[in-house]
Amino acid sequence: MNDLIKKLIMLVITLLLVSAAAFITFQIIPGDPVTAALGTDYTEEAAEQMREALGLNRSLPERFFSWLWGAVRGDFGTSMQYHQPVSALIGDRLAVTLWLAVLSMLFVIVVSIPLGILAARFSGRAADRVITLLSQIAMAVPPFFLGILLTLVFGIVLSWFTPGGYVSLEQDPAGFFSYLIWPAAAVAIPKIAMTVKFLRSSVIRQMRLDYVRTARSKGNKESAVLLRHVLKNALIPVVTFLGMAAADVLAGSIIVEQVFGLPGIGRLLVVSISNRDYAVVQAIILYIAFAVVVINFLVDLLYQRLDPRVRLN
Amino acid sequence: MEKKNINHRLGQILVCAVVLFVLIGCFYTPYDPNEMNAGLVNAGPSLTHPFGTDQFGRDVLSRVMKGAGTTFFVGLCTVAIGAAAGILLGALTGYYGGLFDEILMRVNDGLASFPSILLALVIVSISGPGTYQLILALGVLFIPSFARVVRSEYILQKQMDYVKNAKLMGVSDARILFVHILPNTGTILRSALTIGFNNAVLAEAGMSYLSLGVQPPDASLGRMLSEAQSYLFSAPWSALAPGILIVLTVLGFGLLNERGE
Numbered sequence A: 001m002n003d004l005i006k007k008l009i010m011l012v013i014t015l016l017l018v019s020a021a022a023f024i025t026f027q028i029i030p031g032d033p034v035t036a037a038l039g040t041d042y043t044e045e046a047a048e049q050m051r052e053a054l055g056l057n058r059s060l061p062e063r064f065f066s067w068l069w070g071a072v073r074g075d076f077g078t079s080m081q082y083h084q085p086v087s088a089l090i091g092d093r094l095a096v097t098l099w100l101a102v103l104s105m106l107f108v109i110v111v112s113i114p115l116g117i118l119a120a121r122f123s124g125r126a127a128d129r130v131i132t133l134l135s136q137i138a139m140a141v142p143p144f145f146l147g148i149l150l151t152l153v154f155g156i157v158l159s160w161f162t163p164g165g166y167v168s169l170e171q172d173p174a175g176f177f178s179y180l181i182w183p184a185a186a187v188a189i190p191k192i193a194m195t196v197k198f199l200r201s202s203v204i205r206q207m208r209l210d211y212v213r214t215a216r217s218k219g220n221k222e223s224a225v226l227l228r229h230v231l232k233n234a235l236i237p238v239v240t241f242l243g244m245a246a247a248d249v250l251a252g253s254i255i256v257e258q259v260f261g262l263p264g265i266g267r268l269l270v271v272s273i274s275n276r277d278y279a280v281v282q283a284i285i286l287y288i289a290f291a292v293v294v295i296n297f298l299v300d301l302l303y304q305r306l307d308p309r310v311r312l313n
Numbered sequence B: 001m002e003k004k005n006i007n008h009r010l011g012q013i014l015v016c017a018v019v020l021f022v023l024i025g026c027f028y029t030p031y032d033p034n035e036m037n038a039g040l041v042n043a044g045p046s047l048t049h050p051f052g053t054d055q056f057g058r059d060v061l062s063r064v065m066k067g068a069g070t071t072f073f074v075g076l077c078t079v080a081i082g083a084a085a086g087i088l089l090g091a092l093t094g095y096y097g098g099l100f101d102e103i104l105m106r107v108n109d110g111l112a113s114f115p116s117i118l119l120a121l122v123i124v125s126i127s128g129p130g131t132y133q134l135i136l137a138l139g140v141l142f143i144p145s146f147a148r149v150v151r152s153e154y155i156l157q158k159q160m161d162y163v164k165n166a167k168l169m170g171v172s173d174a175r176i177l178f179v180h181i182l183p184n185t186g187t188i189l190r191s192a193l194t195i196g197f198n199n200a201v202l203a204e205a206g207m208s209y210l211s212l213g214v215q216p217p218d219a220s221l222g223r224m225l226s227e228a229q230s231y232l233f234s235a236p237w238s239a240l241a242p243g244i245l246i247v248l249t250v251l252g253f254g255l256l257n258e259r260g261e
Helices: A002-025 A033-041 A044-054 A060-072 A086-121 A126-140 A143-157 A173-207 A210-217 A222-260 A265-275 A278-306 A308-312 B002-027 B060-096 B098-112 B116-127 B131-157 B161-168 B173-209 B221-231 B237-260
Strands: none
Touching: A002 A060, A002 A278, A086 A126, A086 A173, A086 A222, A086 A265, A086 A278, A126 A173, A126 B237, A143 A173, A143 A222, A143 B173, A143 B221, A143 B237, A173 A222, A210 A222, A222 A265, A222 A278, A222 B116, A222 B173, A265 A278, A265 B116, A278 B116, B002 B060, B002 B237, B060 B098, B060 B131, B060 B173, B060 B221, B060 B237, B098 B131, B116 B131, B116 B173, B131 B173, B161 B173, B173 B221, B173 B237, B221 B237
16 A cells, blocks of 8 residues: 555656656747747737737746646647637547547457467467568558558458548447547557567466476366466566557557548647647647556556566565 | 578568668669659559659659668668767766666656657657758657667676776776777677667658658658558559558568577
8 A cells, every 4th residue: 555655656746747848848949939829910019918818928937837737627728720728629639549549459459469379379380480470570560551551452442441531439439430440450450469479478488487387297288278377477578568558559549640530639739740839739748648657657556466576576 | 490590581681672772772763753744643553664653753663762762861860879879878877877877767767658759749849840850859769778778788798707807907997888898789789770770760751751750852751651642542552662661671670680589
């Protein structure tokens, strides 16, 4: 319990540091956002008024804490590009990105664990070689090119889905998910390949240990040894790996959203970077950074649950 | 064991082929990569244009050769920046340890937990898009991974007899760090360099695909993919050619590393 409190305090400190970094980074940008926003309407008074309205004439720590306090309440200011509250802009798009990430992670877990076990079980034989070769190739394909390939093969040649035919979740849930399968596959496949490789070597490492020999000599079948004894131990490092993969999946979807024309926060981020709409960029970076920190925290907790040796230290 | 050798050999062949392709592209391309030809828009592969032409009638083969050159240039510069700074930091922190090491490694761990594409986006959103901005952004991002690898190697090496010996003989620290120890980190460094190069190629492609890296009309593999995507229906070859080249490059360097395992 004591340990958990210590970890929670560390979590809060990390989150504070991350938000300070996200804030300060965007203070050192050359160029004045007010001048940029006013453009040809620039006058000394108008600029002063706008600074007053945006609170830009206050000191740096003051602005940080008011920004942070706003962020806690879900208020990230107004987008200069869309003239809308940032939170409203993000709110609509967050669900799309989250669904994409969840679906991708689901694919990763469901596909890679059986494949990894299979490769390890038949290591050195045909099944293993095919899986290893395929995963080696899959790791070399960038997710967005995979997205283009999927669009080409399944969208254009086979017409299994309409490229760019995104419908929102509220409009048509079935259509939403059947379209989301493809971007999710594009994000997931390289991660599946990495996870398979990782799990395979993790299982093979475990197979050399003494307890496996004991389990075998007790007369267990090979598959029983693998599934009942080895798997539990082999999966522990994979959990950490999947935690890291979850962060990558979130970031990877930024590019893949662009390929499939999904209105998620990744696309909003890219558009906002091009338009120098810093309030939006800052908010999205903060969102993703928080997600990464929280995922790491949860993986850490899960890791302790699974491996008692870590808990003792 | 034998399988590893086959993979390694395959990697060598792929890397040689890709590097040769890029090197030729630096000096000779069949057509001017930026020359437009309104009479031959989105033409399919043929004898005169083996990879077809794109939406402006530009020869895709020439553009891929030139574009791969840009991508490799970004990759090499990135790795050079990352490796130079990373080796220096890793060597100093690994060899001396202490508070400086402690602080730097904490920062390192923190940075490592964030996806690098996210950090690259942050840097580019400040510096603005462009080839050199991208090189700088990626180069800085690659410092921690090199520093980490080199540091752990230096911690190992500094306990070896040959280092103690050199110290007793009064060799200066700088000489021990870079003349005695550095050559012994070769194997580890080589695989770090190839992995780094692969990541740089993938990052360049991703960033340029998002229009935040190499700017038009210059070709780079990621840039070409983003331009070709709108014409996927009528001219799939102009997306396939740069994409497949990325895959072959990354696969080649990846297989080259297999031997180390």
